[in-house]
Amino acid sequence: MQQTRGVFFLSDRTGITAETLGNMLLTQFDGVQFERFTLPFINSRQKAAEAVTRINAYARMAGRAKPLVFSTAVDDDVRVLLQAVDGVFIDFFDAFIARLEKTLGTRASHSIGLAHGINPGTYYRRIEAVNYALAHDDGVSMRNYGNADVILLAPSRCGKTPTCLYLGLQYGIYAANVPLTEEIFESGRLPPEVLAQKSKLYGLTTEAERLSEIRSERLPNSRYASVEQCRQEIYETDCIFRSLGIKALNTARMSVEEIATVILQDMGLKSLAR
Amino acid sequence: MQQTRGVFFLSDRTGITAETLGNMLLTQFDGVQFERFTLPFINSRQKAAEAVTRINAYARMAGRAKPLVFSTAVDDDVRVLLQAVDGVFIDFFDAFIARLEKTLGTRASHSIGLAHGINPGTYYRRIEAVNYALAHDDGVSMRNYGNADVILLAPSRCGKTPTCLYLGLQYGIYAANVPLTEEIFESGRLPPEVLAQKSKLYGLTTEAERLSEIRSERLPNSRYASVEQCRQEIYETDCIFRSLGIKALNTARMSVEEIATVILQDMGLKSLAR
Known part of the structure; x- marks a missing residue:
């Protein structure tokens, strides 16, 4: 039997997007048990460092496979810190933003200001x-x-x-x-x-x-x-x-x-x- | 002034995940006007072909830049058809599934059965x-x-x-x-x-x-x-x-x-x- 795999959803907002897309991918793996955690509102370097510490502590627990880490964080400083986590880091922002910048011929803001809060x-x-x-x-x-x-x-x-x-x-x-x-x-x-x-x-x-x-x-x-x-x-x-x-x-x-x-x-x- | 860019969200389910992640990326591009369409429930080859026809018709309209196409479709047959669209195709499923398969040491189901419907x-x-x-x-x-x-x-x-x-x-x-x-x-x-x-x-x-x-x-x-x-x-x-x-x-x-x-x-x- 396969062990339970830890999954972390990281976000500078609510984490709902990271959870939704991450879970869509995870439902593809029927035979695997996942233990899920959502760490929302990671919007500063300090919070990013705290998230990394928490995930690394989890990863170090005896016999654990590297956790899966899904992130939608937008801020470059925060992302650089998160990417250093001891896990399989899947960056929903980084994966596409360069291609969109090229296609649209303009640089993305890389800041959470616009996506954040209410209209x-x-x-x-x-x-x-x-x-x-x-x-x-x-x-x-x-x-x-x-x-x-x-x-x-x-x-x-x-x-x-x-x-x-x-x-x-x-x-x-x-x-x-x-x-x-x-x-x-x-x-x-x-x-x-x-x-x-x-x-x-x-x-x-x-x-x-x-x-x-x-x-x-x-x-x-x-x-x-x-x-x-x-x-x-x-x-x-x-x-x-x-x-x-x-x-x-x-x-x-x-x-x-x-x-x-x-x-x-x-x-x-x-x-x-x- | 930049022209309005067409955006299509494609899904074999509701399209909410494709919309949510796609819009998170698009809010990064402050200066660009987007015209958005959601094409949900693309769960057969026929519906995939219809979606491609519709997007290509849109793309051909005079002077339009290639539309952005965000997809969360899971079925391989459907995805292959959608990928042929005349647009910038961003596949939220394909981008990550191979890496997850490798990490988890097991093949994904590539079928919408599990992600679909209610628990x-x-x-x-x-x-x-x-x-x-x-x-x-x-x-x-x-x-x-x-x-x-x-x-x-x-x-x-x-x-x-x-x-x-x-x-x-x-x-x-x-x-x-x-x-x-x-x-x-x-x-x-x-x-x-x-x-x-x-x-x-x-x-x-x-x-x-x-x-x-x-x-x-x-x-x-x-x-x-x-x-x-x-x-x-x-x-x-x-x-x-x-x-x-x-x-x-x-x-x-x-x-x-x-x-x-x-x-x-x-x-x-x-x-x-x-």
Whole structure:
């Protein structure tokens, strides 16, 4: 059996980029166990030296293979210090910046100033989009649907709420959602406020077994969580989507990020948070 | 003046990793205007061919410089097709995978199977964490604080809600939040349910001018949004944090991602969403 390999994600900001790209690469190595650490906000020589000390101490522990070290640090002084670490150093910045400088015919700033911190305009937009999602969650308020970029329709527990919040937080998209309830199934009609926004409607469906699993986490052994009830609701949901020509997505095996990305693409929406 | 340079982010998944790392590199080039496109879910030869056709059509438009093409595609067949694009192709997968294979002494799977889709355990955890954040937003319910990983305290509009949602969505962290209100300032005391969780408390502060700006977006020309009122609230907030020894963060120039990362680090919390 292979030993556990240490992995460090280093960044002068949050470390999210280093983690995301690093983990994408690591998922390619199925048989290896990794132990992960994120060291964010390495934005001075002192912090770089501390990070190196910490990683080297880890590397020296008996019998350890050299740790993998993924870095997105931008500052040249910081990078030079980090590169001296006793590990396999993978520099996401250094690997590409020279080629981009050549192509663009201009020198990169090599400073974290620009990548750092917030853009007030997009900050407001994202926060307002989250507030919009909260105010228009689960059909609570049907006012202001005119401001929505997209309105999600689905039975309970198909991922409407986290998807709307993600669309707001990540992309600044105004997303409302409306639950498909017994009342709607019985009448076969959507509320008029919803129907009035037909071009913004987008459906989420799933598989009965998966929905039943998720609902069982909340209300085990209930009718609500039974596979039969879930199957019936999904059937009626499909009927509504088909009869109204509403584009729909089966979310059974998708992460929130994937659902959000497909919605952006299908609805022709652009991220407003850049 | 330099012309606008086209940028394409290609991925067999959402494209978020390609966008994030690509944009980190592009922010280094201050003087260049970029026009960005994301082409997600390129998971077959046909979709790869379509992406190449689209990018080449863009590249051929009169007088355009070669577009920059950032890819995280993992499948070898797809990658070979994409690499033939008429642009500057930057392959975030290919650049590092051979070195990792050598270091780890094992071959990468080169298939999107493993990186794709959801891990049911972490999916539940993240969704439940979002539900927890919603149920414990703005001091609405003070029950179940025992389950919280962290409880944020701050005056209105310092970023409590989006930070709690982000902690849930991104990391599976259970985050509640409590607004610091006039009532708390007057009595100088936190509610007993909150005080009982002292080790989980974390404070957010900001700068008066910035808070006033944000509040003015909601209620322009109100006392609530005035710089004086904001300054007074921040002063009283600082007094509470200091007297109780609550760790606090000035969020004035920070993005939600940065605030969340600092909280994880300061509170010694680990992402539970892997």
